[in-house]
Amino acid sequence: xxxxxxxxxxxxxxxxxxxxxxxxxxxxxxxxxxxxxxxxxxxxxxxxxxxxxxxxxxxxxxxxxxxxxxxxxxxxxxxxxxxxxxxxxxxxxxxxxxxxxx
Numbered sequence: 859x860x861x862x863x864x865x866x867x868x869x870x871x872x873x874x875x876x877x878x879x880x881x882x883x884x885x886x887x888x889x890x891x892x893x894x895x896x897x898x899x900x901x902x903x904x905x906x907x908x909x910x911x912x913x914x915x916x917x918x919x920x921x922x923x924x925x926x927x928x929x930x931x932x933x934x935x936x937x938x939x940x941x942x943x944x945x946x947x948x949x950x951x952x953x954x955x956x957x958x959x960x
Contacts, residue, residue: 874924875915892932897923
């Protein structure tokens, strides 16, 4: 399946994207990171229609903030969090493997 994102609406403080080819959980993780940020009023993901693999992602930021800058920071934080999880699980797996081979 082809993966792509299309800007549906954009203003200084509001962004709506249609995203294809990703599972809901991927955008849900981004939504969670964004909603933890002080600059964000709302971040949410919804399924456009259950028969079509399209998601709608909405981001609204506080006045005086730029939606693209906030999204970029959210993506940076999500990347860091994912990297942390990968590192933790890799270490755990290595320890489990080492214990098994003793």
